[in-house]
Amino acid sequence: MLKRLHDDIRRCTRCSLHATRKNAVPGEGPVDAQVFFVGEAPGAIEDEQGRPFVGRSGVLLTELINEIGLSRGEVFITSVLKSRPPSNRPPYAWEIGACRPYLDRQLEIVNPRVTVLLGAVAITSIIGPWKVSEAHGRFYECDGRTFFMTYHPAAALRSTKVKEIMHNDFEILRRELCL
Numbered sequence: 001m002l003k004r005l006h007d008d009i010r011r012c013t014r015c016s017l018h019a020t021r022k023n024a025v026p027g028e029g030p031v032d033a034q035v036f037f038v039g040e041a042p043g044a045i046e047d048e049q050g051r052p053f054v055g056r057s058g059v060l061l062t063e064l065i066n067e068i069g070l071s072r073g074e075v076f077i078t079s080v081l082k083s084r085p086p087s088n089r090p091p092y093a094w095e096i097g098a099c100r101p102y103l104d105r106q107l108e109i110v111n112p113r114v115t116v117l118l119g120a121v122a123i124t125s126i127i128g129p130w131k132v133s134e135a136h137g138r139f140y141e142c143d144g145r146t147f148f149m150t151y152h153p154a155a156a157l158r159s160t161k162v163k164e165i166m167h168n169d170f171e172i173l174r175r176e177l178c179l
Contacts, residue, residue, distance in 0.1 A: 001031075001109050002031050002106070002109050002110070005026070005102065005105055005106065005109065006026035006027070008102075009024050009026040009082050009102050010023075010024045010026065010050075011024075012024060012082065012083075012098075012102075014098035014099070015083070015094065015095045015098040015099075017081070017083035017084070017085060017095060018083060020083075020084070020086050021042075021047055021083040021084055022047050022048055022050075023047055023048070023049070023050030024050070024082050024083055025042040025046050025047065025050055025051065025052050025078075025079065025082055025083070025084075026078065026082055026102070026106075027052050027076060027077055027078025027079070027082075027106060028051060028052060028076070028077060028078075029073075029074075029075055029076030029077055029078075029110070030073070030074065030076065031109060031110055032110070033074065033075050033076035033110055033112055034074075034075075034112055034113040034114070034177070035070065035074070035075045035076070035112055035113065035114050035115075035116060035173075035177070036075065036076040036077075036078075036106075036107065036110055036112035036114070036115045036116065037053075037061065037065075037075060037076065037077045037078070037115075037116045037118060038078055038079065038080060038103065038115060038116065038117050038118060038122045038126065039052065039053060039057075039077075039078070039079040039080070039118045039119065039121075039122060039152060039153075040079055040080055040081065040090075040091065040118070040119055040121040040122060040152060041079050041080065041081035041083070041084060041085055041088075041091055041121070042079060042081070042082070042083065042084040043055050043057070043084065043088055044084065044088070045058075046058075046084065047083075047084040052077045052078055052079055053077050053153075056154075056157055057152070057153035057154045057157065058153070060153040060156060060157060060163075061077070061118075061153045064153070064166060064167070064170045067167070067170060067174075068170050068171070068173060068174035068177070068179055069174065069179035070179065076106070076110050076112065078103065078106060079122075080096055080099060080100070080103060080121055080122055080125045080126075081095055081096065081099050082099050082102060083099075090121065091121060096121075096125050100125065103125075103126075107145065113146065113177070114139075114146050114147070114148050114173070114176070114177065115145060115146065115147050115148070116147075116148045116149075116150065116173065117147055117148070117149045117150070118150060118151070118152045118153065119132060119151060119152025119154075119155065120132050120152075121152075122152070123135055123149050126142075126147065127140055127142060127147060127149075130149070132149070132150075132151055132152075132155075135149040136149055136150045136151055136165060136166075136169050137149070137150065137165075137168065137169040137172050139176065148169075148172075148173050148176070150165075150166055150169040150170070150173075151165060151166050151169070153166070
């Protein structure tokens with residue numbers, strides 16, 4: 001089921017981003033992952049490789065995942081958008097709307113214990129408008145799912161304070177998961 005969905009994502013033409021991408025980036029991870037990470041959109045390296053979070057942000061995300069006792073191979077990683085916006089601009093609402101059914105279906109298939117929303121776009125796209133500075137480190141229940149909110153790793157690469165906050169947030173996540 002997940003493979004078929006990812007094949008559909010790779011062929012998607014629901015928005016104009018398909019015309020400028022090199023590769024769609026459906027996401028990756030086991031179908032039975034207990035932890036599911038959602039970022040904003042693929043960057044240049046992700047677009048090149050067709051894999052999520054493989055650039056500098058991905059290196060940090062992988063470190064954070066390892067620090068809480070998990071490996072990248074045990075979690076599912078994807079983004080709200082499955083195609084890279086030109087020049088890494090923020091996603092438009094209609095692009096998010098075009099990709100949202102794919103994300104919803106991934107969540108339905110994987111059915112994780114916790115979905116970690118990385119940054120404002122992921123939080124706003126799934127839960128609604130909420131400042132990351134107010135939401136980070138918190139769990140939120142919605143439609144029978146448990147969400148955990150924190151900053152996007154790219155923000156932590158720009159600010160040592162945010163990086164420290166993310167480490168603390170991941171410790172909260174680790175305790176909740178009893179790892």
